[in-house]
Amino acid sequence: METSNRQITFTPDLFEPVQRSSEDAERITGAPIGFWGDAWRRLKSNRLAITAGGIIILILVLALAGPWLTPYTPYGQVLDRQYQTPSLSGFWFGTDEFGRSMFDRVWVGTRVSLYIAALATAMDIGVGMTYGAISAYYGGKLDNVMQRFVEILVGIPILVVAVLIMLVLKPGILSLSIAIGATGWTSTARLIRGQVLRLKEQEFFLASRSLGAGTYRLIAKHLIPNVFYIVIIALMYTVPTAVFFEAFLSFIGLGIQPPNASLGALINDGAHQMRFYPYLLIFPAAVLVLITINFRLLGDGLRDALDPKMRK
Amino acid sequence: MLKYTLKRLLNAFVVLFIVATATWFLMQFLPGTPIRNAQKLTPEQRAQVEAQYNLDEPLPVQYALYMTDMARGDLGDSYLYGGRPVTSIILERLPVSAFLGTQAVVIGLVVGLLLGIISALKQNSIWDSGAAFLAVLGVSIPDFVLAPLAQYWLALKLGIFPIAFFESWWHSVLPSLVLSTSIAAVVATFTRTEMLEVLGQDYVTLARSKGLSRVAVVVRHVLRNSMIPIVTIMVPLTAALITGTLIVGTVFSVPGIGEQFVRSIFDKDFPVIMGTTMLFAVFFVASYLIQDILYGIIDPRIRVAGPRE
Numbered sequence: 249m250e251t252s253n254r255q256i257t258f259t260p261d262l263f264e265p266v267q268r269s270s271e272d273a274e275r276i277t278g279a280p281i282g283f284w285g286d287a288w289r290r291l292k293s294n295r296l297a298i299t300a301g302g303i304i305i306l307i308l309v310l311a312l313a314g315p316w317l318t319p320y321t322p323y324g325q326v327l328d329r330q331y332q333t334p335s336l337s338g339f340w341f342g343t344d345e346f347g348r349s350m351f352d353r354v355w356v357g358t359r360v361s362l363y364i365a366a367l368a369t370a371m372d373i374g375v376g377m378t379y380g381a382i383s384a385y386y387g388g389k390l391d392n393v394m395q396r397f398v399e400i401l402v403g404i405p406i407l408v409v410a411v412l413i414m415l416v417l418k419p420g421i422l423s424l425s426i427a428i429g430a431t432g433w434t435s436t437a438r439l440i441r442g443q444v445l446r447l448k449e450q451e452f453f454l455a456s457r458s459l460g461a462g463t464y465r466l467i468a469k470h471l472i473p474n475v476f477y478i479v480i481i482a483l484m485y486t487v488p489t490a491v492f493f494e495a496f497l498s499f500i501g502l503g504i505q506p507p508n509a510s511l512g513a514l515i516n517d518g519a520h521q522m523r524f525y526p527y528l529l530i531f532p533a534a535v536l537v538l539i540t541i542n543f544r545l546l547g548d549g550l551r552d553a554l555d556p557k558m559r560k
Numbered sequence: 561m562l563k564y565t566l567k568r569l570l571n572a573f574v575v576l577f578i579v580a581t582a583t584w585f586l587m588q589f590l591p592g593t594p595i596r597n598a599q600k601l602t603p604e605q606r607a608q609v610e611a612q613y614n615l616d617e618p619l620p621v622q623y624a625l626y627m628t629d630m631a632r633g634d635l636g637d638s639y640l641y642g643g644r645p646v647t648s649i650i651l652e653r654l655p656v657s658a659f660l661g662t663q664a665v666v667i668g669l670v671v672g673l674l675l676g677i678i679s680a681l682k683q684n685s686i687w688d689s690g691a692a693f694l695a696v697l698g699v700s701i702p703d704f705v706l707a708p709l710a711q712y713w714l715a716l717k718l719g720i721f722p723i724a725f726f727e728s729w730w731h732s733v734l735p736s737l738v739l740s741t742s743i744a745a746v747v748a749t750f751t752r753t754e755m756l757e758v759l760g761q762d763y764v765t766l767a768r769s770k771g772l773s774r775v776a777v778v779v780r781h782v783l784r785n786s787m788i789p790i791v792t793i794m795v796p797l798t799a800a801l802i803t804g805t806l807i808v809g810t811v812f813s814v815p816g817i818g819e820q821f822v823r824s825i826f827d828k829d830f831p832v833i834m835g836t837t838m839l840f841a842v843f844f845v846a847s848y849l850i851q852d853i854l855y856g857i858i859d860p861r862i863r864v865a866g867p868r869e
Contacts, residue, residue: 519708533705540700
């Protein structure tokens, strides 16, 4: 305890007046960082989410370019090379009962699955966002009627709606997207409605309104930018659900029909021949699982980055 | 509370009526005729078959007949299986699905709760990351991938379980396990989030500073309050069961209701498709109804305003 006893003598020459001017006080040190910059900074520090994003990009590239990496085609049937086991020198993922290269088929199937998922997600988000925003923005009686309608729709099992749509329309890429999109938009609509209702109560909205902003300006300048990040998060969770659902419908035979491939159709084929040729199931299944896992992880990361308050 | 319950009940019937009507009319758009060998039949035979199933009546009459029969609990006769009543087909297959489903829910709840509690109490530890990883895997691996893989490795290669069919209790274990994975994953994630929220509440700090043991705090204060919102996952659980038994039933050849649904779709057996669709809808609507009523009991604020979000 020596230090506490020591005497410090203060002399004027130890001090120096601070030179300040009113200009300095106003200067901002460091570049200003916007909402997206801030989100990107947070996302970058999340290694799991970045890895997931990288794997998604890799899968996208392979889905687009995969078939060109081999000298084979996904549809060419060569009957003297049936059921080749996967090898590094020959067929990377083996061949199926018609001698088609599984590597090519898996990536073409991934492409179809992701294409359907993208279409379905676009419908889901487009319809859901418009519906939810209109319902919340105009409020009152219209909101009440629109919400009762959604309540009834939510009560109908998704599976039933999707199966019926697939039965009535011809199975194909567009009908699959419609079936998936038609069943998913209600939750997006509820999400957007909740957010718009909350925004409507906030001061900046009231301020803009009292300054005379019209409907168009309020929606374009205040609502859409503030809802946008929610849409991005919803997107990340909708894509894997759509991939999942497409695979499910194709698995029970209501989706993509042979000889076309999708992940679900390939998994269905593989499951039937799994006993002798397990690789026919394992490769498409692995790609499907990788897609769903990584979209979810990236979605979690984006949620944390874009909306730190929601962090769990 | 009574008024609220009645309102929800009315809503449920409206939903069921809409499902029934929409499904019935959509069926009329389906391509093909339900009569087998239609070309080979003489006009008289054809008329006889059509008369048997009321197909000779105009559409609105057919619809009215079907709806009144359904209100009486008669779902019509199957086009296949020698005109067996749809209700008897459903009653034969429902117990199998119900048994599989209940067993799966019990396994899923127990495993999910354990995983969730462990990861919440040991937040940010290796246990937490491990449980989180398992939960992501459980949600991301669909049943139609897991079921064939489990069948291949656990049944065929290792021979622990029977490969397929439904002859003894042992036959039900593997399908139930496959079904339970997604349930366990959802329950685990949910329990963790809820518990972490409750653990941060003031009354938990108070209970601790009062000198209660850790176990007592967790069991009496944290768990009890985290369990309330578990009601929220009732509907996803039911939905998972409906779609789940469908896949698992098809892969493991379990004579459940889901397997019948898939089969009827390919057989174009409209009365059976219609009947099973209505059964699924009733399940679904009932689970929503129970959830809403439970909410009303648990959280008095909801009774007045109705559930939000």
